[in-house]
Amino acid sequence: MTPTEVGIIGLVALFVLLALRMPVGIAMAVVGTVGFGVLNSWPATLAQLGREPFVFGSSYELIVIPLFVLMGNLASLSGMSRDLYNAAYAWFGHWRGGLALATIAACSGFAAVSGSSVASAITMGRVALPEMRRYGYDPKLATGCIAAGGTLGILIPPSTGFVIYAILTEESIGRLFLAGVLPGLLLTSLFMLSIYIQTRINPELGPPGPKLPLLDRFRALSQASAMVVIIVITIGGIYVGAFSPTEAAGVGAFLTLLLAFWRRRVTGEAMTSVMLQTIRTTSLAFLIIVGAHIFSPFIALTEIPENLASHLTDGSFSRLTVLFLILVTYIVLGTFLEGFAMLVLTLPIVHPLIVALGYDPIWFGVTMVIVLEMGLISPPVGINVFVVKGIADDVPLSQIFLGILPFWIAMGVCLALLVAFPNIALFLPNTMFGS
Amino acid sequence: MEEPSRPFEPLIERSVRTLAIIGGVTLLCLMLLTVYAVIMRYVFDAPLLWALDYARVGLVIVTFMGLAYCGWTGGHIAVDFIGGFAPPIVLRISDTIIRLTCAVLIALMAWQGLEQGLDALEMGEGTNEVEIPLFPFFLVVAIGCAAYAIVLIAQALRAARGADLNDPA
Numbered sequence: 001m002t003p004t005e006v007g008i009i010g011l012v013a014l015f016v017l018l019a020l021r022m023p024v025g026i027a028m029a030v031v032g033t034v035g036f037g038v039l040n041s042w043p044a045t046l047a048q049l050g051r052e053p054f055v056f057g058s059s060y061e062l063i064v065i066p067l068f069v070l071m072g073n074l075a076s077l078s079g080m081s082r083d084l085y086n087a088a089y090a091w092f093g094h095w096r097g098g099l100a101l102a103t104i105a106a107c108s109g110f111a112a113v114s115g116s117s118v119a120s121a122i123t124m125g126r127v128a129l130p131e132m133r134r135y136g137y138d139p140k141l142a143t144g145c146i147a148a149g150g151t152l153g154i155l156i157p158p159s160t161g162f163v164i165y166a167i168l169t170e171e172s173i174g175r176l177f178l179a180g181v182l183p184g185l186l187l188t189s190l191f192m193l194s195i196y197i198q199t200r201i202n203p204e205l206g207p208p209g210p211k212l213p214l215l216d217r218f219r220a221l222s223q224a225s226a227m228v229v230i231i232v233i234t235i236g237g238i239y240v241g242a243f244s245p246t247e248a249a250g251v252g253a254f255l256t257l258l259l260a261f262w263r264r265r266v267t268g269e270a271m272t273s274v275m276l277q278t279i280r281t282t283s284l285a286f287l288i289i290v291g292a293h294i295f296s297p298f299i300a301l302t303e304i305p306e307n308l309a310s311h312l313t314d315g316s317f318s319r320l321t322v323l324f325l326i327l328v329t330y331i332v333l334g335t336f337l338e339g340f341a342m343l344v345l346t347l348p349i350v351h352p353l354i355v356a357l358g359y360d361p362i363w364f365g366v367t368m369v370i371v372l373e374m375g376l377i378s379p380p381v382g383i384n385v386f387v388v389k390g391i392a393d394d395v396p397l398s399q400i401f402l403g404i405l406p407f408w409i410a411m412g413v414c415l416a417l418l419v420a421f422p423n424i425a426l427f428l429p430n431t432m433f434g435s
Numbered sequence: 436m437e438e439p440s441r442p443f444e445p446l447i448e449r450s451v452r453t454l455a456i457i458g459g460v461t462l463l464c465l466m467l468l469t470v471y472a473v474i475m476r477y478v479f480d481a482p483l484l485w486a487l488d489y490a491r492v493g494l495v496i497v498t499f500m501g502l503a504y505c506g507w508t509g510g511h512i513a514v515d516f517i518g519g520f521a522p523p524i525v526l527r528i529s530d531t532i533i534r535l536t537c538a539v540l541i542a543l544m545a546w547q548g549l550e551q552g553l554d555a556l557e558m559g560e561g562t563n564e565v566e567i568p569l570f571p572f573f574l575v576v577a578i579g580c581a582a583y584a585i586v587l588i589a590q591a592l593r594a595a596r597g598a599d600l601n602d603p604a
Contacts, residue, residue, distance in 0.1 A: 017536075020529045023511035026537045033540065049540075050547025053576050057498040058491040066462050066497050067469070243473065246490075250469025257466075275459025276452070279501030280510045282462075286498045287511055341512055 003039055007302025010035040014295075014345070024341040025291030032295035039301040048297070053290050056167075060246065062289070064173060066282040067249030068158040071234075071256050072114030073274045075227070078260035081123045083224040084109045089131070090212050090220035097199030097206035099135055100145040101192050103128040107149030108188040109224070111156035112231040113256065116281065117376055121150025121384045125391040138205040139395040141198060144403025146391075147384040148191055148410075151373035154339075156184035157235055158249065160285060161372055164340065165365045168292055168347045172362075173245045174238055175429040179366050181235070182424050183414065187370070190410040198406055230255045239432055285340075292344040299348040308349060309356040319357050326350060327371060327415065334375025339383075343372060366425040367418055374411050377404045447589055451503040454582060458500030465493045488562035495572040499579025506586045523597065530594035538587035545580035548573050 010031050017027040029049075037045035056062060075081070088102035088109070095101060107124050114120050125146045132142040154161035157177035166173040199206045212220075234252035237243035243251065260266050299305065312322050333342050354364045376384045379401050388400055418424055472486040505511055517526070552573025554560075560569045593599070 017533070018514045019516040020533050021513045021517065022533045022537060023506075023513045025511060026540055029544075030536065030540050033543075046543070046547055047551075049544050050551040053499070053544055053548060053580070054495065054551065054573060057495040057576060058572065059494070060487055060491050063465060063469075063490055063494050066494075067466060070462060070466065247469055247473050250466050251473055253466045254470045272456065272459075275462070276455055276504065278462060279455045279458045279497065280505045280508060282458075282497060283499075283501035283505035284510045284512060287502065287505070341514055 003302045004304055004307060006035060006038055007299065007304045010298060010302065011304075018341070018345075023287065024344065025287035025289075028288075028291035028295035028344065032291070032298040035298035036294070036301065039298065048294060052293050056286060056290050056293060059167075061173060062163075062167065062286075064158070064246045064249045065160060065163050065285050066278055067246065067253050068114075068163075069116065069160070069281045070274070070278045071158070071249060071253040072116055072119050072153075073277050074253060074256040074260055075110065075113040076119065076123045077265050077270055077274055078256060078263055079265060080113065080224075080227045080256075080259070081106065081110055081127050083220075084227060085124065085127045085131075087220045087224035089209070090217040093209040094211035096203055096208050097141070097195045098208055099128070099132045099137060100141055100195045100199075100206050103132070103145050104149045104152075104188060104191045104195065107146075108152050108156060108184065109227065109231070111152040111154075111184065112158075112235060113227065113252065114153050114158075116160055117151045117153040117373065118383055118387055120153035121146055121387045122391070124149060125388055129388075129391055132206075135209050136207055138403075139392065140399050140403030141195070141205045142403070143388045143392050143395050143400045144405075144407055145191070145195060147377050147382070147388045147400065147404055148407030150384050150387070151376050151411075152184060152188060152191075154376075155180050155187060155366075155369050155373060157181060157238075158245070158252075159369065160281075161339070161343065161369045162365060164285060164289065164343060165347070165368060167289055168296075168344060169351045169361055169365070171365060172429075172433070175362050175433055176365050177235070177238055177245060178428040178432055179362050179425040180369065181428055183366050183370065183418055186417065186424060187411065187414045190414050191407055194406045194410045226259055230259070239428070241432070288340060288344050292348070295344075296348045305349050305352040309353045312353060313356050319359070322353070322357055323359065323419070326353070327367065327419075330368070330371040331374055331378075334371060335378040339372040339375045342375065343368065360422060360426060362429060363418070363422045363425045367415060370411060370415050370418065374408060374415075377408060444589060447507065447586060451507045451582060451586060454500040454579070455504035458497045461493050461496040461500070465490055465497065468493070485565040488564045488567050491562060492567055492569075492572045495575050499576050502579045503582035503586045506583050506590075527594055527597050531591050534587050534591035534594055538584045538591065541580050541587060542584040545577045545584060548576035548580060552577060 014027055014031045017030060018024065033045050033049060036048065084106040085102060088105035089099065092098040092101040092105065103124060106128065107120055110120050110124055128146060129142060157180050159180055162176040162180060163173055165171065166176050230252055233255065234248040237248045238245055330342065351361065355361060376382050385397065385400055385404065389397060468486055468490060472483045476482045552570045555573055556570040561567055562569065
């Protein structure tokens with residue numbers, strides 16, 4: 001049996017195990033262990049099982065994951081999300097669809113302290129949904145904008161999606177973080193444009209709220225200033241080279257904790273809950289990373305990535321066609337596969353292909369995260385949709401998906417712009433680190 | 436008929452939660468360590484090389500002490516293709532087999548982690564800067580994985596009796 005045949009059997013086995021509800025990280029580790037044993041040696045595969053967990057469990061670069069997750073959870077605890085929403089509401093609330101615009105703006109701000117889309121959707125949903133309902137917003141628009149706005153969490157740095165991509169592809173976390181900034185702002189603007197168009201066509205979707213006096217607006221803005229300072233210190237610190245991403249995460253989490261103390265939000269029970277949530281998310285990410293690193297050497301031995309790359313780069317397909325096929329495949333996979341699962345399962349094969357085609361892997365990381373975001377709000381397994389459903393349990397899923405559709409289209413537009421103008425992603429990292 | 440009580444499940448619950456809290460406290464220490472290292476570097480121009488070593492071994496505790504808790508609370512990402520249409524008996528059998536397979540792999544990780552830890556002890560391996568012995572941290576990997584293997588076995592037993600995987604009640 002050739003290595004490629006063993007690889008194909010391995011891939012089939014992987015999908016069977018996944019279909020049978022085996023956790024993704026373990027499924028990859030099982031197939032990687034058996035496959036590596038068959039193609040290499042059993043003592044080597046056993047040694048790998050002992051080594052890989054320790055190697056990744058003690059990798060300095062990876063401390064960024066729990067620290068940024070901690071920062072996001074502490075941000076929820078400190079009540080920052082409410083401040084952000086109030087500030088955005090004070091400025092946009094009196095416009096048509098203004099509360100939805102405020103939700104997107106607040107989601108975008110919250111994304112700058114949280115690396116998780118689910119956390120962003122839960123946090124902002126709890127704050128924004130009752131307000132939108134109070135002002136008679138259409139449930140489709142209200143739930144759609146929260147589910148979509150929440151996805152900004154993994155595009156605007158810090159982002160767990162970028163960290164996992166960076167670890168799996170050995171790219172720079174700092175570069176990826178900076179690459180996510182402008183596309184994140186672009187997508188925020190497109191979401192807002194989508195709300196503007198929707199409420200222009202049908203004003204009933206989002207009636208305007210009361211207009212606040214200018215003094216109140218500035219007061220609301222100043223309430224959110226603590227958060228702005230933390231964002232500037234952490235993300236700005238990475239940009240000017242003052243901090244490594246790990247240091248930025250540590251400092252950001254510490255400042256957020258101080259803010260939570262200052263606001264008297266820290267209790268024993270609340271901190272225990274924050275710690276447990278953080279540790280849970282961290283372990284989830286690490287098991288996947290370890291599984292992917294046990295799987296990758298097996299896939300490399302099967303020569304599947306090389307064969308695929310040489311087949312697709314032999315001139316029979318244009319670069320753009322291959323890229324288009326990859327992105328469409330991801331969008332389709334995203335409709336039924338969980339985002340991170342999709343990322344770790346496909347990257348060992350797709351990343352070498354992208355590099356062989358001459359695309360910038362940092363740019364591809366950003367496009368992948370946008371596609372992953374689309375998956376987060378696509379039926380039938382879009383996690384953010386279920387998160388929003390959990391907050392608005394009287395709104396049928398079909399209504400939520402309908403409400404999401406315009407935002408999903410906005411994401412498609414963002415993706416097309418990013419393919420047409422890669423510098424949207426590459427400008428900031430290239431100006432900071434050089435191209 | 437009332438379900439028989441399973442005293443080991445509350446014990447597992449308490450144990451995995453305690454391990455996770457140990458991980459959480461370690462993470463708070465790592466956060467303070469990072470801030471301290473930044474202050475020392477910028478304010479006192481005295482970079483702390485040892486901080487890197489402590490951060491590395493600390494992360495092992497953060498990561499592996501939470502593995503079992505994450506599994507116990509259904510946190511590890513899985514893809515539910517068959518849950519919607521497969522008959523309960525099929526799910527019962529497949530979940531039992533899958534969880535036991537997972538337990539075998541994770542137990543292998545625990546065993547190999549311990550083996551490599553013993554090697555590290557014999558060779559006197561330590562971290563780069565201040566030579567913190569690596570053996571205790573390999574032990575943390577082994578303990579974390581062993582705890583998760585126990586959780587997986589408990590979940591296999593739950594699946595075998597047709598109960599919800601993540602609901603000990």
